[in-house]
Amino acid sequence: MKTQDNPSQSQRVAYVGLLVLLLPIFSPTLFRPYGRAWPSLFSEWNAPKPMHxxxxxxxxxxxxxxxxxxxxxxPLPNQGWKPCHEYKHIPILPEKPQSYIQVFLDGGLNQQRMGICDAVAVAKILNATLVIPFFEVNPVWLDSSTFSDIFDVDHFINVLKDEVHIVKELPDKYSWSTREYYGTGIRPTRIKTAPVHASASWYMENVVPILQSYGIAAIAPFSHRLAFDNLPSEIQHLRCKVNFQALVFVxxxxxxxxxxxxxxxxxxxxxxxxxxxxxxxxxxxxxxxxxxxxxxxxxxxxxxxxxxxxxxxxxxxxxxxxxxxxxxxxxxxxxxxxxxxxxxxxxxxxxxxxxxxxxxxxxxxxxxxxxxxxxxxxxxxxxxxxxxxxxxxxxxxxxxxxxxxxxxxxxxxxxxxxxxxxxxxxxxxxxxxxxxxxxxxxxxxxxxxxxxxxxxxxxxxxxxxxxxxxxxxxxxxxxxTRLRKEKQSIYTYPVPDCMCSAFQLKDILFK
Structure with missing residues (x-):
């Protein structure tokens, strides 16, 4: 009678390895005494106990x-405030500017959303054409989604067409200005020093000279790079318009x-x-x-x-x-x-x-x-x-x-x-x-x-x-309703910057 050959050394090692991997699945407590020495794959398998x-x-x-x-x-009763930023001023679109602004946004969806609103406002401040913002790949979630994967680009441009010039892509002469280009060395057209909550004057003093010299400027990092206070009312209204009207999902x-x-x-x-x-x-x-x-x-x-x-x-x-x-x-x-x-x-x-x-x-x-x-x-x-x-x-x-x-x-x-x-x-x-x-x-x-x-x-x-x-x-x-306090975000507290009281709205509508 033919007998089965004994397993080789390599086969025995493989069997033991498979057993080591499978045992914690069926008996995770067996390996608990090994503490830190046990691979991190199984280090959090203990079910959390109720705290209360x-x-x-x-x-x-x-x-x-x-x-x-x-x-x-x-539902909440009427609290005396209504959206009205569209009535507060008549937008005047300047002549098409000859310079371009790019921004590279990191973080998750909602941080990027706030960055988009700020980018439109900065383009208005600088009288520059805004390129549709670039979304960085998030290091935690590894998501490569683009602006157009999430937001309706045509709607975005159309709603803001009387406020800011926006383009989907750069003209050919600036096609070299890509994220990869700025990731391979120090570039004179990249601004890396924008402070958190920078003022409008900071952008005028530090970015305008670059636009005049090169016709293009890329700002990264850009998250939280525009102040919430001491800005012209039309810039605040524009941020509201972007957030509540221009940004809609695909x-x-x-x-x-x-x-x-x-x-x-x-x-x-x-x-x-x-x-x-x-x-x-x-x-x-x-x-x-x-x-x-x-x-x-x-x-x-x-x-x-x-x-x-x-x-x-x-x-x-x-x-x-x-x-x-x-x-x-x-x-x-x-x-x-x-x-x-x-x-x-x-x-x-x-x-x-x-x-x-x-x-x-x-x-x-x-x-x-x-x-x-x-x-x-x-x-x-x-x-x-x-x-x-x-x-x-x-x-x-x-x-x-x-x-x-x-x-x-x-x-x-x-x-x-x-x-x-x-x-x-x-x-x-x-x-x-x-x-x-x-x-x-x-x-x-x-x-x-x-x-x-x-x-x-x-x-x-x-x-x-x-x-x-x-x-x-x-x-x-x-x-x-909570009124926005100094330095608080306009995107969290839209009253009063993005809204009018009932009395203000009446005055605006019947002027």
Whole structure:
């Protein structure tokens, strides 16, 4: 009888290697004693523990009153402000300038959006032709999406045609001025020294001479490179016009987002809502809790030693010790409101505010750090959670899959049309959406991060005290008009720069 040959040395090594890779999948606890020596691939597999078990148990038993539901879902009353920047001045387009401005924008979608608005304003200040802005590849999300992949270029140019000259491409004689050209050496036409929140006079003094000498100037970096104060009113109005009128998404993004919105407003099959007030309505929750955010906050999220080590390593590699929060303890960070709300915490906040478990909740977020294990508490509180994948087919999602900027654009559009918007922590999406919804007088809830940080630190607090503190601390954080203060962003606080009071509007219209 023929016997099977013994495996060779190389085969035995291969078998052992395969076993080492597969064992943690079926028994991740087996390798926990190896600590730091175990490959980083498996260092964060420990499921995070609930941080607020007592509050969770009470929240699961809560019932909201009809009065609470009416207050929650009622739209904001007229607050006396209306969009009116189109009435404030008659745009005068100067003769076509002979010089060109390029800007290279980094960051995510919403940071780039603000950069576009500033770029148009700078082109107006300099009386230069603006080239459609170039989007840098994001080092975190590795997204190569271009302006035209996200925004309707023809609409953008048409809306601004009486304000600023804009071109899709440079004329042939300047075709050498590419991103690659500026990445290969020091170039006299590139401005790298634009200060954060630079004044109009800085641009006149430092960029005009380059335009006069070369006919073209490229500004990079450009994020947050234009001040919010001490600018002519027509420049402020122009920024508003770009943000709220000129920047619209391309048809395929709008079509996908409309599909999501239609699904969110449709009745849920097999369920009967206990609240008539919330029928056909939904909340968009920007759950800004990806690994990048968790690491940068330097907070502890109860994922155990493995998670703390993984976040510390990620923080050190990505920011090389430049995260100032890492100098504070977790308790200090939470008491100062510096920790992003976890899915569990945002769920407790929503229940305390009066939302019940038949609320349609749409998650607008990048990949959630901790995955389904970290989302489990939120799902227990709100079973009707949806996101892009749960509401679409693979074919519908294929046009934006793997492109973080396109996915963010879909979420932004859904957020524009939601009944209520709330973000788990401040950030560019939070700021941009608050600005849009203030402009449209739509309800947004701004979590009181300092209050919540202190409440969640109190491990003995009773639900009744937690609920009362949350409700008292958020009465005036649900979309009430806030006037922009000095140095604050016009894109987050559009009143009064982008809007008129009822009395101002009456005067303008009947002059």
């Amino acid at each position: 078990w007592r509050l969770m148990q009470d929240a699961l038993q809560q019932k909201t009153s009809q009065r609470q539901q009416i207050e929650l879902w009622s 048809p395929n993004i709008k079509m996908l987002a409309e599909t999501l919105i239609s699904s969110l407003r449709s009745p849920v099959k097999g369920t009967e809502s206990t609240s008539k007030q919330g029928v056909g309505k939904f909340v968009v929750l920007h759950l800004r809790f990806d690994k990048d955010m968790a690491a940068h906050s330097a907070c502890d999220f109860h994922g155990g030693k493995a998670e703390r080590l993984a976040l510390a390593k990620y923080r050190q590699v990505l920011w090389q010790g430049r995260v100032l929060n890492s100098q504070f303890t977790d308790e200090e960070l939470r008491s100062q409101g510096r920790c992003p709300l976890t899915p569990e915490e945002i769920g407790l906040l929503l229940i305390a505010l009066g939302f019940n478990n038949d609320t349609r909740l749409y998650l607008a977020s990048h990949k959630v750090y901790g995955g389904e294990a970290r989302l489990s508490s939120l799902r227990k509180l709100f079973p009707l959670i949806e996101d892009k994948k749960s509401l679409t087919t693979d074919e519908e999602l294929a046009t934006v899959e793997g492109k973080s900027s396109l996915l963010a654009a879909v979420d932004y559009y859904v957020g524009m049309h939601s009944d209520i918007f709330i973000s788990a922590s401040p950030g560019n999406m939070h700021n941009a959406m608050l600005g849009y919804r203030a402009y449209m007088n739509m309800k947004s809830i701004r979590p009181n991060m300092v209050l919540l940080g202190k409440l969640f630190l109190n491990k003995t607090i009773e639900w009744s005290d937690f609920e009362k503190s949350v409700q008292d601390g958020h009465k005036n954080r649900q979309g009430q």
